[in-house]
Amino acid sequence: MTLRVLTAIEPRHEAAVMTRLGAIATIDVVRRCPDLPDLLAAGAAGLADVAVVSAGLRGLDRDSLAQLREADVHVIGLIGDDEAEERRLRQLGVATIVPADSGPEELREAIERLAASTPHTEIGDAEWAALESGLDPAGRPADDDSEAPHDAAKGRVVAVWGPVGSPGRTTLSVNLAGELAATGVSVLLIDADTYGACVAQVLGLLDEAAGMAAAARAAEVGTLDLATLARLAPRVDPGFRVLTGLPSADRWPELRAESMTHLLDLARGLVDVVIVDCAFCLEDDETLSYDTRAPRRNGATLAAIAAADTVLAVGAGDPVGLQRLVRGLPELREHSGADPTVVVNRVRASVAGGSPERRIGEALDRFAGVSVEHFVPEDPVAFDRCLLSARLLLDEAPKSLARARVRALAATLPAVAEPAPSARRRIRPRSATIGRWSTA
Structure with a gap:
């Protein structure tokens, strides 16, 4: 089955990623979106199953991702070498994230795995708790009051x-x-x-x-x-x-x-x-x-x-x-x-x-x-x-x-x-x- 894919990728990564996506026989890139409004319009029109989106896409926020979910479009986050990009995407609720330099096989596996899931099973409650906790490596909040975190399900x-x-x-x-x-x-x-x-x-x-x-x-x-x-x-x-x-x-x-x-x-x-x-x-x-x-x-x-x-x-x-x-x-x-x-x-x-x-x-x-x-x-x-x-x-x-x-x-x-x-x-x-x- 051919999967329909939208892309909204930063210029610094777009050429290389598009070349790799083009080498995947089971993926059809139906539209290369230059900005967020174009991506949302294409998603609302039902043109695709998956969207590959750069972490640095201007205007990307929780509301825009919700619009894509409502249109049954799964989102894959694309990141460079900056760890802050991955953290931001995780906090926005993007569960599937791949490096911009990923090869064709890695991209194919990520897209196919995500397309086979549902919006409610992309990420589990335990993983949400870990991603949203904002903890440092020692398991404490990264603020200055050293308050111990609670289990996310406890409060x-x-x-x-x-x-x-x-x-x-x-x-x-x-x-x-x-x-x-x-x-x-x-x-x-x-x-x-x-x-x-x-x-x-x-x-x-x-x-x-x-x-x-x-x-x-x-x-x-x-x-x-x-x-x-x-x-x-x-x-x-x-x-x-x-x-x-x-x-x-x-x-x-x-x-x-x-x-x-x-x-x-x-x-x-x-x-x-x-x-x-x-x-x-x-x-x-x-x-x-x-x-x-x-x-x-x-x-x-x-x-x-x-x-x-x-x-x-x-x-x-x-x-x-x-x-x-x-x-x-x-x-x-x-x-x-x-x-x-x-x-x-x-x-x-x-x-x-x-x-x-x-x-x-x-x-x-x-x-x-x-x-x-x-x-x-x-x-x-x-x-x-x-x-x-x-x-x-x-x-x-x-x-x-x-x-x-x-x-x-x-x-x-x-x-x-x-x-x-x-x-x-x-x-x-x-x-x-x-x-x-x-x-x-």
């Missing part, structure tokens, strides 16, 4: 979602992360809200830091590894890392779904628990459905929810907030691989009547078939003090009922050890200016 992802109306997604996410870190569990808090990221402000961090924008950009171009992620997600306390959100909501096209998926896969190998503060909107951008490759504003949220081991659905404890929660849960379940854990936040008798937790629980169970597993009471004084000082409940109001409920919720998350008093840590955010206030 758990917790997505925190809530409907429109500020039900307390960020407040819960930040305090959950703090409670986990206080027990000795390593945590990465990711602000993936493309509408109103505010984790940096809540923790008193500079929102001008690279954070999520830089991580997404690195994931897209294939330079995000474990060491880079550790550098972009600084510690606010031992065991508590934060990846701040987009500094401006109009930069949402920078955060793509595939980059988010890659980021979460990598984060699993960095910490025990990854907490993702998601945006409220779950629409699948239907107005853009005619162009499946266009950026999706809700892509990061949907990717995080789909990848999560645990999804927390947070609703405000008032009639409007509960109605929004109930209406949003069916759509949330469509995108989630796990049944959401319902958390009712800001519970107060002034709007729900006497015994508000019992009333809310009975009403949701009777009229909506929703079982509430956790309640967090309203405590405006404690939460206002936390915002003013850019600190957490465990520091500002350690004996409050709200803090006790958040701590109890944290203890139910998978793979979380029982809290140990000796592991108690206090969060000391960096100095930052928030509005007119300066926090330390």
Whole structure:
């Protein structure tokens, strides 16, 4: 069987490689593409089975490789003598890589072997973990903090979602992360809200830091590894890392779904628990459905929810907030691989009547078939003090009922050890200016 091949090769290698490909009887080079757009167009037109692509091809990124995969075109990476080229291709997800000076027989074997595989079997989970770990020869991240890597399959992802109306997604996410870190569990808090990221402000961090924008950009171009992620997600306390959100909501096209998926896969190998503060909107951008490759504003949220081991659905404890929660849960379940854990936040008798937790629980169970597993009471004084000082409940109001409920919720998350008093840590955010206030 003759295999159809596209090429997009740098000029310094093109003549020699084309000569060798031409000597292979079972391969038909159907098009020599001068640039990435031509390669993508030829792949989308169904002209080939395999594409031979140089590592230095201008514009090559994770999104373009995804387009080739969707067109059922397998990709072989072509590299020179630079080890960085191979590393970049590996991080982009290219599993089959051959040197530019390979002979005809080596090229033939690589192309035929790849064409006989499927996109899902080109590389195994174990190999992905090794390629994406960013380890040095001694098995440690190549950064300056000497933090030991985790098994890529070990880390758990917790997505925190809530409907429109500020039900307390960020407040819960930040305090959950703090409670986990206080027990000795390593945590990465990711602000993936493309509408109103505010984790940096809540923790008193500079929102001008690279954070999520830089991580997404690195994931897209294939330079995000474990060491880079550790550098972009600084510690606010031992065991508590934060990846701040987009500094401006109009930069949402920078955060793509595939980059988010890659980021979460990598984060699993960095910490025990990854907490993702998601945006409220779950629409699948239907107005853009005619162009499946266009950026999706809700892509990061949907990717995080789909990848999560645990999804927390947070609703405000008032009639409007509960109605929004109930209406949003069916759509949330469509995108989630796990049944959401319902958390009712800001519970107060002034709007729900006497015994508000019992009333809310009975009403949701009777009229909506929703079982509430956790309640967090309203405590405006404690939460206002936390915002003013850019600190957490465990520091500002350690004996409050709200803090006790958040701590109890944290203890139910998978793979979380029982809290140990000796592991108690206090969060000391960096100095930052928030509005007119300066926090330390």
